Amino acid sequence: MTVEHVDGDDRGDVLLYALSTCQWCRKTKELLIELGVAFDYIYVDLLEGSELETVFEEVKTYNPRVSFPTLVINGRSIAGFQEEAIREALGN
């Protein structure tokens, strides 16, 4: 599994499902970096075959539209670059 990690403050499980070509995904990633939060991210468009299928189904459980970015913060999912909701979920 191609999961990348970014170091920072531990706020629990923070996982970003993103596309490498998407600018709202980039903004979400940059916001997390700016907030100094430790998080993992997966570029779903760079996955292939069964790995892609597994992650696709995983995203669907959090966000039935399977849109990107889908950010999962301690089990709570936020679809799209919703800056306020992200800050609030991280306690910023």
Added chain:
Amino acid sequence: MKPEDIPDEEVDRRYRQLDEEAETGGYHLNPDTAFTRSLVRGLIVNERRYGYMGCPCRLNTGNKEKDLDIICPCDYRDPDLADFDACYCALYVTEPILTGQKELRPLPERRPPPEERAHLQRPAPARLSLPLPVLRCRVCGYLCARTEPPEICPICRATKERFERFIE
């Protein structure tokens, strides 16, 4: 194929081309040039990866028929411009955003979820017994009375497979 693999000159060329085409058809590209350049780069990546210019903010499958609705310009662009002043990825924006009267905000995904898409029924054409069928561009609504669609929509430059029979 990753965004950084595309040379800057190629991005610039495509950017200028898309901008010219957009303005000719009465559309506008996002005036945030850094943001828009990155989206254009993403479109080129998808064109290389999948063989068509799939939306950079949506997951493309590589199956052109399945992704037809998200090939740029997507089927959802014009309704999103009407409701949110930008298309989903924000490559295209309305005049108020172009001129800075309105602020660009991220918008919700309008494309139906995968299960709904699989069962989506296209509306049947209306029947009027016209001498020629009326064809409609699903992207911009352009109508023409002819037996086959144009190669490229003269308004939004969507390709012929994006046309549907509207009246026959």
